[in-house]
Amino acid sequence: MYVAVKGGEAAIANAHKMLADRRRGDRSLPAITVEQLVEQLGLAVDRVMAEASLYAPALAALAVKQARGDMIEAIFLLRAYRTTLPRFGASRPLETGEMVAERRVSATYKDLPGGQVLGPTFDYTHRLLDPELAADAPVDPAPAREHEGEPLTRVSDILAHEDLIERAFTGDPDQMPEEPSGDLTREPMEFPMPRDLRLQALARGDEGFLLALGYSTQRGYGRTHPFAGEIRIGEVEVEMDVPELGFAVALGRIRVTECQMVNQFAGSAKLAPQFTRGYGLVFGQSERKAMAMALVDRSLRAGELGEDRVAPAQDEEFVISHADNVQATGFVEHLKLPHYVDFQAELDLVRRLRAEFEAARAGKDDATAREAAE
Amino acid sequence: MSASTGMSQDLASYNFAYLDEQTKRMIRRAILKAIAIPGYQVPFASREMPMPYGWGTGGVQVTASIIGPDDTLKVIDQGADDTTNAVSIRAFFQKVANVAVTTRTRDASIIQTRHRIPEEKLTEGQVLVYQVPIPEPLRFLEPRETETRKMHALEEYGLMHVKLYEDIARHGHIATTYAYPVLVAGRYVMDPSPTPKFDNPKMDMSEALQLFGAGREKRIYAIPPHTKVVSLDFEDHPFEIQHFDEPCALCAAEGVYLDEVILDDRGGRMFVCSDTDHCEERRAAGHRGRLSAEEAYTGREDAIRETAR
Numbered sequence: 001m002y003v004a005v006k007g008g009e010a011a012i013a014n015a016h017k018m019l020a021d022r023r024r025g026d027r028s029l030p031a032i033t034v035e036q037l038v039e040q041l042g043l044a045v046d047r048v049m050a051e052a053s054l055y056a057p058a059l060a061a062l063a064v065k066q067a068r069g070d071m072i073e074a075i076f077l078l079r080a081y082r083t084t085l086p087r088f089g090a091s092r093p094l095e096t097g098e099m100v101a102e103r104r105v106s107a108t109y110k111d112l113p114g115g116q117v118l119g120p121t122f123d124y125t126h127r128l129l130d131p132e133l134a135a136d137a138p139v140d141p142a143p144a145r146e147h148e149g150e151p152l153t154r155v156s157d158i159l160a161h162e163d164l165i166e167r168a169f170t171g172d173p174d175q176m177p178e179e180p181s182g183d184l185t186r187e188p189m190e191f192p193m194p195r196d197l198r199l200q201a202l203a204r205g206d207e208g209f210l211l212a213l214g215y216s217t218q219r220g221y222g223r224t225h226p227f228a229g230e231i232r233i234g235e236v237e238v239e240m241d242v243p244e245l246g247f248a249v250a251l252g253r254i255r256v257t258e259c260q261m262v263n264q265f266a267g268s269a270k271l272a273p274q275f276t277r278g279y280g281l282v283f284g285q286s287e288r289k290a291m292a293m294a295l296v297d298r299s300l301r302a303g304e305l306g307e308d309r310v311a312p313a314q315d316e317e318f319v320i321s322h323a324d325n326v327q328a329t330g331f332v333e334h335l336k337l338p339h340y341v342d343f344q345a346e347l348d349l350v351r352r353l354r355a356e357f358e359a360a361r362a363g364k365d366d367a368t369a370r371e372a373a374e
Numbered sequence: 375m376s377a378s379t380g381m382s383q384d385l386a387s388y389n390f391a392y393l394d395e396q397t398k399r400m401i402r403r404a405i406l407k408a409i410a411i412p413g414y415q416v417p418f419a420s421r422e423m424p425m426p427y428g429w430g431t432g433g434v435q436v437t438a439s440i441i442g443p444d445d446t447l448k449v450i451d452q453g454a455d456d457t458t459n460a461v462s463i464r465a466f467f468q469k470v471a472n473v474a475v476t477t478r479t480r481d482a483s484i485i486q487t488r489h490r491i492p493e494e495k496l497t498e499g500q501v502l503v504y505q506v507p508i509p510e511p512l513r514f515l516e517p518r519e520t521e522t523r524k525m526h527a528l529e530e531y532g533l534m535h536v537k538l539y540e541d542i543a544r545h546g547h548i549a550t551t552y553a554y555p556v557l558v559a560g561r562y563v564m565d566p567s568p569t570p571k572f573d574n575p576k577m578d579m580s581e582a583l584q585l586f587g588a589g590r591e592k593r594i595y596a597i598p599p600h601t602k603v604v605s606l607d608f609e610d611h612p613f614e615i616q617h618f619d620e621p622c623a624l625c626a627a628e629g630v631y632l633d634e635v636i637l638d639d640r641g642g643r644m645f646v647c648s649d650t651d652h653c654e655e656r657r658a659a660g661h662r663g664r665l666s667a668e669e670a671y672t673g674r675e676d677a678i679r680e681t682a683r
Contacts, residue, residue: 008456008457008458008460008461009461012461012465076426079422080422080423080424082422083421083422083423084392084394086394185419185421186419188417188418188419188420188592189417189592190417190519191519191520192520317518317519317520321519326422326426326427327427327428327590329426329427330426330427330428330429330431330590331427331590332428333426333428334426334427334428334429334507337429337451337459338451338452338457338458338459339452339568340452341452341489341490341552341569341570341631341633342489342551342552342553342568342570344570344631344632344633344634344648345551345552345570345571345572345616346551346552347634348551348616349547349551352547353545353546353547353549
């Protein structure tokens, strides 16, 4: 007798118990606290916040812990929570020029007002494993910087004085994007997509995917001649207009990374030669993501700037449809769900085609044998 | 806020059937539009659900938007109520909506399905909710949404017919066995989701409302009751469904879709109903197949050897 497999419910419950056990690991070691993750694995927490589109360090850290360090799983957990939150309004645009920058570098100028500020960077570290870190050696406090806390002039503003770079919005003033900007997570996605939605999709897109696409533009697949005009990391104030009060109220401060790429543009019949921009803005500290985002943003503007669209990174539908790692992982991994009904249908077809193939070959063999006999 | 306190209360409070009422309203509007234009894919603002994309988030959102406290829900995957993902989705609705659930097709007011249509004829008042991975029937002929929407708008379906014709030229048959395209109400070519083509005729003039939800792709479409649904074919190569050479080994049903179950590593196999509820009901009514319980205990070895031959 064949007994149909029952008890899926018990199997699922047991699997989840096993997951909880493996997550906790060796019970003789102390459990990691959410606070420890926020403080000591801050960049992991930042990535989860960025790609989940939710600025909530403690919740993101909880997600990292719950996901056993699987970043995409953690992003997924935080997003599923984010969906259930009520929206009570949209903030005013962030004024990144007012940022209290912890880091600000520009590759286009040797020096500029406020100077180059390296900040907490891995750059110029020699990538040698540090045994002292394993032993929890005491760490000196960071030295204080001169003029700390003063806003730094943005490189794009310096260039804008001479009209050498496009304004933040170059088009017809009547076409100025509406505020608040669109929200992909609340509206159906349709192509072609306005730039605000595209930037949102990139900001929550997979870091690895954007990195690879950005890299591809540097290797010639839709080259954009970029310069890292400026990268800045620091805290900015989030403000919201409250109609009842008639003025903006500060909601708090968030840490963001902003990258402005300055790209060559020869000009067209309508536009004088001018530098163009690619823009990247990411929650937390993630230069890699912000830079990759800026490269891809600029590439996706090919149509708007009258450039030929020849490379994957310039193809809006391709890039935006595949940038979301929670969607991608869900669909790739759904292949492990049962598909035996469809497989049965394919089995049936392949068996039939094979039978017909064999019959045809046998017929041909017979014919050849007959010819040979004659 | 300390990380461990305060969080747990916030996380626990969900609305009936998980989605907030605004979201349900938005999805219901999309459903109404879909019913008004049979087979047309309506874009909707798909939400992120607490289960992965590709695992039924579209179907779950549709079900969550139409389900009420008086509904009785059945969830199947591959025709079976006990496959893990069906168990998981059913448990989700029990948890967030506390609705009655059933495995009996006849008793269900809403049936959420992946890859099958129940064997039993659905009746007026029932709703069949399909989980859809790729809603666009033209996707594998033209990957761009901007293009395929144009093709639908212009009723330009020649490409699909060329594809089916090429199958015939190459294989002598139309080589599409599941997700077989259909023409709905004489207007839109539609993907029936990856059900085997065996199930296609059940969609035609069905008394039940059929709703299709694609969460990742953010599309909803529908077949209202009593709507003509035609599987694409050619006059000289008419549409055909799969036929099985033997009846179900457990309930002896014929003319139903069967799963091939491997019994050993020597080629032994049996064919049983894919629709587990249908099979159980038939057995309860006294139907017996070759390998059903009573005969099996005595003749199992013989039966397996016979099947292997």
